[in-house]
Amino acid sequence: MKKIAIAMLFAGSTLLMADGAAAYAKCAGCHGANGEKAALGKSAIITGQDAAKTLEQLKGYKAGTLNQHGMGAVMKGQVASMDDAALQAVSDHIAAMK
Numbered sequence: 001m002k003k004i005a006i007a008m009l010f011a012g013s014t015l016l017m018a019d020g021a022a023a024y025a026k027c028a029g030c031h032g033a034n035g036e037k038a039a040l041g042k043s044a045i046i047t048g049q050d051a052a053k054t055l056e057q058l059k060g061y062k063a064g065t066l067n068q069h070g071m072g073a074v075m076k077g078q079v080a081s082m083d084d085a086a087l088q089a090v091s092d093h094i095a096a097m098k
C-alpha cells in the first residue's frame with residue numbers, strides 16, 4: 001500500500017510539472033521560453049520569479065485589479081480561463097526557470 005501511495009505521489013508531481021510547462025507554452029511568445037524577455041517591451045523579466053509573487057500577480061490580472069505597466073488588460077486575457085490550480089502550476093514552472 002505504502003509503495004503505491006508513493007508511486008502515485010511521484011506520478012502526481014510529474015503531472016503537475018508537465019501541466020505547468022504546458023500552461024506556459026502560450027506565455028512564451030511574449031515572455032520568452034525561459035521568461036527572459038520583457039513582454040511587449042513592458043513587463044519585468046520573470047525568469048525564476050518567486051512562485052507566491054507570480055501567483056499573486058496572476059490572480060490580480062485575472063481579477064482586473066493589477067496593471068503595472070499599462071497593459072494589465074493584455075494579461076487579463078491570458079489568465080482569464082485559467083483556474084487556481086493552473087495558475088499555481090504555471091507559477092511553479094516560472095520559479096523553476098533559469
Ligand code: HEC
Pocket residue numbers: 023024026027028029030031039040042043044045046054057058066067068069070071072074075078079090
Ligand atoms: C500577448 C503577450 C503576453 C502573453 C501571451 C503573456 N503575457 Fe504576461 N505580460 C504581458 C505584458 C504586456 C505584461 C505587463 C502587464 C502590466 O502592465 O502590468 C505582462 C506581465 C506579466 C507578469 C508580471 C511581470 C511584471 O512586470 O511584474 C507575469 C508574472 C506574467 N505576465 C506572466 C504571464 C504568464 C504566466 C502568461 C501565460 C499564461 C503570460 N504572462 C502571457 C504580456 C503577455
